[in-house]
Amino acid sequence: MIENHLFSAIRAAIPAMDKPLARLIDGTVETYGDALALSARLANLLVARGVKPGDRVAVQVEKSWPALALYLATIRAGAVYLPLNTAYTLNEVEYFLSDAEPAVFVCRPEIEQDARALATRLGVGAVETLGTDGKGSLTDAAAFPDTFEDAARGPEDLGGILYTSGTTGRAKGAMLTHANLLSNAQTLKDYWRFTADDVLLHALPIFHTHGLFVASNIILLAGASMEFRSKFDPKEAIALMSAGKVTTLMGVPTFYTRLLDQPGLTREATKGMRLFISGSAPLLAETHRAFEERTGHAILERYGMTETGMNTSNPYDGARIAGTVGYPLPGISARVTDPETGAVLPNGEIGMIEVQGPNVFKGYWRMPEKTASEFRDGFFITGDLGKIDEKGYVHIVGRGKDLVITGGFNVYPKEVEGEIDAIPGVIESAVIGVPHPDFGEGVTAVIVAQKDATLTEESVHRALENRLAKFKQPKRVFFVSELPRNTMGKVQKNILRDTYKDIYRNVA
Numbered sequence: 132m133i134e135n136h137l138f139s140a141i142r143a144a145i146p147a148m149d150k151p152l153a154r155l156i157d158g159t160v161e162t163y164g165d166a167l168a169l170s171a172r173l174a175n176l177l178v179a180r181g182v183k184p185g186d187r188v189a190v191q192v193e194k195s196w197p198a199l200a201l202y203l204a205t206i207r208a209g210a211v212y213l214p215l216n217t218a219y220t221l222n223e224v225e226y227f228l229s230d231a232e233p234a235v236f237v238c239r240p241e242i243e244q245d246a247r248a249l250a251t252r253l254g255v256g257a258v259e260t261l262g263t264d265g266k267g268s269l270t271d272a273a274a275f276p277d278t279f280e281d282a283a284r285g286p287e288d289l290g291g292i293l294y295t296s297g298t299t300g301r302a303k304g305a306m307l308t309h310a311n312l313l314s315n316a317q318t319l320k321d322y323w324r325f326t327a328d329d330v331l332l333h334a335l336p337i338f339h340t341h342g343l344f345v346a347s348n349i350i351l352l353a354g355a356s357m358e359f360r361s362k363f364d365p366k367e368a369i370a371l372m373s374a375g376k377v378t379t380l381m382g383v384p385t386f387y388t389r390l391l392d393q394p395g396l397t398r399e400a401t402k403g404m405r406l407f408i409s410g411s412a413p414l415l416a417e418t419h420r421a422f423e424e425r426t427g428h429a430i431l432e433r434y435g436m437t438e439t440g441m442n443t444s445n446p447y448d449g450a451r452i453a454g455t456v457g458y459p460l461p462g463i464s465a466r467v468t469d470p471e472t473g474a475v476l477p478n479g480e481i482g483m484i485e486v487q488g489p490n491v492f493k494g495y496w497r498m499p500e501k502t503a504s505e506f507r508d509g510f511f512i513t514g515d516l517g518k519i520d521e522k523g524y525v526h527i528v529g530r531g532k533d534l535v536i537t538g539g540f541n542v543y544p545k546e547v548e549g550e551i552d553a554i555p556g557v558i559e560s561a562v563i564g565v566p567h568p569d570f571g572e573g574v575t576a577v578i579v580a581q582k583d584a585t586l587t588e589e590s591v592h593r594a595l596e597n598r599l600a601k602f603k604q605p606k607r608v609f610f611v612s613e614l615p616r617n618t619m620g621k622v623q624k625n626i627l628r629d630t631y632k633d634i635y636r637n638v639a
């Protein structure tokens with residue numbers, strides 16, 4: 132039998148063809164058998180359009196059941212799935228297509244004309260369309276057979292390329308192998324105890340590692356089911372939980388703050404839930420505590436990134452500690468190094484987090500030098516600053532590039548944000564470094580306050596006076612109604628840095 136490293140494992144895990152894999156918003160149930168049939172038809176279509184093993188299939192469509200089947204079809208055809216955020220403009224898409232040179236570009240019907248012009252210019256072989264309603268040229272797949280002989284793919288062959296830029300810099304294509312995807316999903320399925328009895332509320336986008344690889348691959352490998360939604364609706368989430376229709380939720384931190392805004396979030400409503408998982412951005416310790424108080428559930432926070440899949444997780448059985456991302460997952464090593472010298476630091480000291488394991492990607496697409504510079508003796512340099520405490524829990528203090536260097540001192544934004552968030556009346560805050568003529572960078576705080584709070588810049592300065600060393604105290608404090616966030620809930624500090632870039636210009 133021909134082995135397709137990832138898909139053979141998915142196929143082997145199918146509990147029964149009539150077992151539900153996904154229930155959609157309109158109540159339609161798609162079974163494992165349906166997933167096999169639709170992905171076979173789509174794989175046949177891709178091959179008919181000229182897709183060969185190793186080719187890239189670029190996809191910029193809204194989340195839908197056929198879109199998920201298209202991911203499986205791409206893997207089955209031995210090709211490389213390349214999902215793109217629907218928020219990208221055509222101009223941005225042009226860069227991805229010219230860099231990745233896909234054989235096929237699947238886009239939303241609305242942009243078909245522009246996409247065709249672009250594809251012709253860039254030599255992309257075929258353009259297909261898929262709309263939210265399932266309509267578009269991909270419906271031609273219905274004419275193809277519902278069986279497909281999966282292409283042979285080994286562990287080191289690519290299964291996906293996900294473009295990532297962090298918050299700045301040119302996007303780079305992270306190359307993920309079949310082994311990266313399979314090993315991480317298997318490890319997480321076991322670590323988080325997913326079984327065929329689970330029903331996941333899947334409300335994350337599927338152009339990102341969290342919703343695509345973590346959520347979908349775990350469910351497939353567990354032979355479990357999901358309520359599959361294109362958006363997260365906290366009211367609907369509570370209704371599903373109360374009705375016992377879901378057992379687990381994977382979310383970004385904003386899912387949890389939005390749930391907490393709902394009076395319906397109670398112990399009773401969540402008593403059938405087995406597990407709440409959070410990641411992709413830091414979960415405020417405050418949110419963790421408030422959620423546990425309201426529901427009795429300790430959210431399990433984990434940490435990962437596009438290049439590595441998941442690296443660390445709070446334990447299933449042991450203490451899930453607020454403000455930490457838990458232990459390195461089985462088979463994965465994490466260490467903290469001095470950002471300047473690269474020397475490995477003892478536990479408790481803050482430095483650069485580096486990881487090694489079967490989850491770590493193969494490199495950046497067509498960027499061998501960039502790839503080489505991001506590895507140190509086999510460890511991937513994540514770009515995240517943090518520490519490992521005496522119990523072995525990893526703490527993230529922020530992205531390296533968000534570190535503020537003021538008057539030669541390092542200021543870790545998270546420490547300052549923690550103090551600001553503790554001031555009564557503050558909902559949340561973001562601390563950034565902004566060019567300053569004397570200090571290099573000036574520590575600057577941007578705060579979201581409660582509506583009825585009477586906070587002022589002066590009152591914040593006063594509250595921090597005895598809490599933080601002088602050099603860590605913000606030189607300026609600004610109030611906003613909300614922080615800019617991307618779809619994964621990450622605060623976009625680059626936007627804040629840009630907004631406030633001139634505030635110290637005339638300070639001398």
Ligand code: AMP
Nearest residue numbers: 410411412413433434435436437515527
């Ligand atoms: P992405 O490649 O879009 O998944 O972003 C990865 C980055 O998100 C990581 O390098 C971290 O900076 C951040 N991140 C992911 N999970 C967490 C977490 N639980 N706590 C803090 N930061 C996180």
